[in-house]
Amino acid sequence: MIGTLMLIGLLVVSGSSVKADPYYSYTYDWWGDPVSAPLPYVWSRNINGEDLGVGSFDQARDLCVTDDGEIVISDTGNNRIIWLDRYWNVLRIIEEFQAGDQTDRFNEPLGIYVSSKGHLYVADKGNARVLKFDNDGYYLQEFGSPQSDLKLEAAIPKDFIYKPLKIAVDPAERLYVLAEGVYEGLIEFDVEGKFRGFIGAPRVKPTLADIFWSRFATEAQRSRMALFLPTEYNAVDLDERGFLFVTEKNKIKRLNPAGEDILTLNTRWEPVGDVAAPYKEESFFEDVVARPHGVFSVLDRQRGRIFTYDPVGNLLYVFGGLGTTRPLFRSPVALDTINETFLVLDRRLNHISVFEPTPYARSIHAAIEFYETGRYDDATTMWQEVLSCNVNYDLAYSGIGRAHLRQDEYYQAMVNFRLGNNRKDYSKAFQLYRRQVLGEHFGLIISTILLLLAFRSVNRRLRLVGRLRQRSGKAITWASTASESVTAMERQSTMMSPEVESVREKLQTLRDSLRYSTHVIFHPFDGFWDLKYEKRGNAVAASVILIVLVMTYIFMRQYTGFIFNYRDPARLNIILELLSVLVPFFLWCSVNWALTTLVDGKGTFRDIYIATAYALVPIILINIPLTVLSNFITLEEGSFYYFLLTVAVIWAMLLLFFGTMVTHHYDMAKTLLTTIGIIVGIGAVIFIGLLFFSVINLMVGFVSSVRTELLLRM
Numbered sequence: 001m002i003g004t005l006m007l008i009g010l011l012v013v014s015g016s017s018v019k020a021d022p023y024y025s026y027t028y029d030w031w032g033d034p035v036s037a038p039l040p041y042v043w044s045r046n047i048n049g050e051d052l053g054v055g056s057f058d059q060a061r062d063l064c065v066t067d068d069g070e071i072v073i074s075d076t077g078n079n080r081i082i083w084l085d086r087y088w089n090v091l092r093i094i095e096e097f098q099a100g101d102q103t104d105r106f107n108e109p110l111g112i113y114v115s116s117k118g119h120l121y122v123a124d125k126g127n128a129r130v131l132k133f134d135n136d137g138y139y140l141q142e143f144g145s146p147q148s149d150l151k152l153e154a155a156i157p158k159d160f161i162y163k164p165l166k167i168a169v170d171p172a173e174r175l176y177v178l179a180e181g182v183y184e185g186l187i188e189f190d191v192e193g194k195f196r197g198f199i200g201a202p203r204v205k206p207t208l209a210d211i212f213w214s215r216f217a218t219e220a221q222r223s224r225m226a227l228f229l230p231t232e233y234n235a236v237d238l239d240e241r242g243f244l245f246v247t248e249k250n251k252i253k254r255l256n257p258a259g260e261d262i263l264t265l266n267t268r269w270e271p272v273g274d275v276a277a278p279y280k281e282e283s284f285f286e287d288v289v290a291r292p293h294g295v296f297s298v299l300d301r302q303r304g305r306i307f308t309y310d311p312v313g314n315l316l317y318v319f320g321g322l323g324t325t326r327p328l329f330r331s332p333v334a335l336d337t338i339n340e341t342f343l344v345l346d347r348r349l350n351h352i353s354v355f356e357p358t359p360y361a362r363s364i365h366a367a368i369e370f371y372e373t374g375r376y377d378d379a380t381t382m383w384q385e386v387l388s389c390n391v392n393y394d395l396a397y398s399g400i401g402r403a404h405l406r407q408d409e410y411y412q413a414m415v416n417f418r419l420g421n422n423r424k425d426y427s428k429a430f431q432l433y434r435r436q437v438l439g440e441h442f443g444l445i446i447s448t449i450l451l452l453l454a455f456r457s458v459n460r461r462l463r464l465v466g467r468l469r470q471r472s473g474k475a476i477t478w479a480s481t482a483s484e485s486v487t488a489m490e491r492q493s494t495m496m497s498p499e500v501e502s503v504r505e506k507l508q509t510l511r512d513s514l515r516y517s518t519h520v521i522f523h524p525f526d527g528f529w530d531l532k533y534e535k536r537g538n539a540v541a542a543s544v545i546l547i548v549l550v551m552t553y554i555f556m557r558q559y560t561g562f563i564f565n566y567r568d569p570a571r572l573n574i575i576l577e578l579l580s581v582l583v584p585f586f587l588w589c590s591v592n593w594a595l596t597t598l599v600d601g602k603g604t605f606r607d608i609y610i611a612t613a614y615a616l617v618p619i620i621l622i623n624i625p626l627t628v629l630s631n632f633i634t635l636e637e638g639s640f641y642y643f644l645l646t647v648a649v650i651w652a653m654l655l656l657f658f659g660t661m662v663t664h665h666y667d668m669a670k671t672l673l674t675t676i677g678i679i680v681g682i683g684a685v686i687f688i689g690l691l692f693f694s695v696i697n698l699m700v701g702f703v704s705s706v707r708t709e710l711l712l713r714m
Helices: 002-016 208-216 219-224 359-372 376-389 394-406 410-419 423-440 442-472 476-494 498-522 524-533 539-559 574-596 605-615 617-629 635-664 668-713
Strands: 025-028 034-037 041-048 062-065 071-075 080-084 090-094 096-099 102-105 109-114 120-124 129-133 139-143 164-169 175-179 186-189 195-199 235-238 244-248 251-255 285-290 296-300 305-309 315-320 332-338 341-346 351-357
Touching (some): 062 332, 071 109, 080 109, 080 120, 129 164, 175 235, 235 285, 251 285, 296 332, 376 394, 394 410, 410 423, 498 539, 498 617, 498 635, 524 605, 574 635, 574 668, 605 617, 605 635, 617 635, 635 668
Antiparallel strands (some): 041 351, 062 071, 071 080, 096 102, 109 120, 164 175, 175 186, 235 244, 296 305, 305 315, 332 341
């Protein structure tokens, strides 16, 4: 009943705001495709300076919400700080302040932060300082440009110009400053204003190409190369446990006091904003806000969207966008929350947009809160409420699965983990379920094994007794009857038509040729020699092997165990699977034949075709039973699974190598060079093919445009 009422309420809220909220929400499924979701937040109102009675904002750059729910705004263009209560009433405006005996003013104030003790910190960029005020707006302290002692002298770069941008303050009143042009991380000051060094410097990761060219470049070329400098941080915030959240372009870190990233990710897709949408530019996180119970939200200035993640990096919801209509943003620069209400500051529109949560978002946050505080049954109830709004929400299924797992309901946990595409937890539940089934049916399993062993022993004894009776002459009658039956069968076979006899011979030959493949894979030199010169194999058998190979890959795509199958079985395309095997196979055969005819190869295209097909038999013999086995092993046992997959591929590659050697009468060195040439040739053929189709596509487009132009002019 509650779920029905929440769903009706959500539909009413969403339906009433269709015109007011021209954006949509989505999440990403396991395969990275966006999946539509209900709106987690709806626009409530915009608040500007005129509404507050303080005049228009001018290039406002930051806002901060205190622990008491009061709101502080950095009105940068007007060089002032506006302090409001939770009801948007103006408490104070700081435009000038008394610093000692002098009256001082701001010069381009940017980042602001209110500590847990109620002290206001302002990054006064134009004056190269950070200012500290009490909760009544009175000046307390100034943090100037970092000055190092002898131990930290090398920490400050030469010609350093201090331009503080954003700040954060921990409960011990240590100040962390994000400054312009500083690549060493955050600047740390103690409570007395002394510089303590840099923390959390982003790591530099030059590409292999950068390293390669730097090795061979001249001094002049190196001087013109881009420096391997780390990226500056974009935003900083402090969570409820005193850890720092920082953003670097579209990456997020959670730093401990030692500057180490302790953000534990347990998700298919990292929290990088849009992960699979067809956008040319990546997300850029302009601001980050830490929320209760490990949840955090980031503001993407690239597309004006707000992404919210759980403590391990799973995407909870997305909303917002850029545009000219009222709820959308033009240039969002700051983000914060009052309880569950979002405040977004827009620098170009000079107003604050207020967004209120829907029942859908409230249920998500309640489920996370209950789970983090140990109220697992309540968390399950809330996840079910979420599913009543969005049946495609994977995290809800995982949350319900964890509840079943804690109650030892392993099968139900497996069902929900599978619905949520949670392979890691599914593996844990399956391991416990497998142990439970084996324990419950242990007696039956042992009895079945003993019966099979007993049956085998009795069968061996009966066969031994039969042989002894034949030797003692006690089975003469049976032998006479059998002899008569054989004679009758021979007579009947002689009466068969030549066509039937020919078919029988061909089937027998095909069976022998297929059976011989097991000899080839274990004795490659003798096997490939006999394939060519003793005619132990034929093209028909090779074609059958190729068909079975294609069916093997289709079988693997469809029936590999859930834990190890990272492809969507619903998207299985038999044509693509067919081409993925046949195209490389015939490319190898064709390039092999074309190249070896130029370097004294002794094999014909038929020989190459047969040898290549027989060389791929290990993939069939290993992958089919391994696919079945993958449904009965856990993630921890996956090393065995991947090891056998690798063995199959390496085995087939070695057989291809030996098959080429024997078929063309090459030595080891010549075979190696020929194999490299074949691989290069295949790459060349693929490149030429792509180039050909690209040219054809351009020609078709040109002809189509000319035809359209002529039709329009006629």
